[in-house]
Amino acid sequence: MKIIMLTGDSDRGKTASLHFVLEILVAYGAEIIFFKHVGFDYQRDFSSKLKYREKTIRIFTMGDSEKPIRKALSYKKYDFLICACNNEHEKLFEQATHRVEKSVAEVNACMLAANWYDASRIIELLDKNIKQRRKA
Numbered sequence: 263m264k265i266i267m268l269t270g271d272s273d274r275g276k277t278a279s280l281h282f283v284l285e286i287l288v289a290y291g292a293e294i295i296f297f298k299h300v301g302f303d304y305q306r307d308f309s310s311k312l313k314y315r316e317k318t319i320r321i322f323t324m325g326d327s328e329k330p331i332r333k334a335l336s337y338k339k340y341d342f343l344i345c346a347c348n349n350e351h352e353k354l355f356e357q358a359t360h361r362v363e364k365s366v367a368e369v370n371a372c373m374l375a376a377n378w379y380d381a382s383r384i385i386e387l388l389d390k391n392i393k394q395r396r397k398a
Contacts, residue, residue, distance in 0.1 A: 265335065265357060266344045266387055268325070268380060270364025275377045276346035277306045277323040279364070282381035283344060284321055287314050290385075300324050309334075315392050317341040328354070342391070344384060360387050 268276050288294065292314035301307040301324040312319045318341050322334040325346025334345055335357050347354055355361055362383055365376035 263338055263340050264342050264359040264391055266342065266360045266362065266384055267347050267355065267358035268345070268362045268364055268384065269347050269349055269355060270366070271349050272326055274364050274366055275373055275380070276325055276348075276364055278373075279377040279380040279384070280321055280323045280344065280346055281306075281308075282378055283384050284308075284310055284312075286381060286385050287312055287319070290314070292319070301327070301330065311340070314388075317392055319344065319388070322346070325351075342388060344388070359391075362387070 268279060270276050292312045295311040295313060297308060297310045299307065300309045307324045310321045312321070318339070320334070320337065320340040320343045322343065322345040324330045326348045328351045331345060331347055331351060331354055334343060335354065337343065362380060365380050367373040367376040
């Protein structure tokens, strides 16, 4: 399983960026197998399983608590895990195949652009890895 980890401090938009990743993948034709709100913030954090370009992808946003991240990292039945991880859990970074550091903006309008930018970086990494696996 390849792991794409979006890392950053609390309340910097990791979850919002991963919502955009989900939206982009669905727009590109991904099929949602399941979607579930998780954690304490039921309106934002989610866990989702998708089928995208013949690959199984799990997206997990509950990155501020170490225990749920460890549980998500333990799943091996996915081709890719895209997850959020708070900078407080730096020891988990080594498990990532690819680490994307969260872009930060101080103005709300710029934060939206930063979240879209991070989502596009993640999609680019995902597509690049899928193409490499097809060649192998």
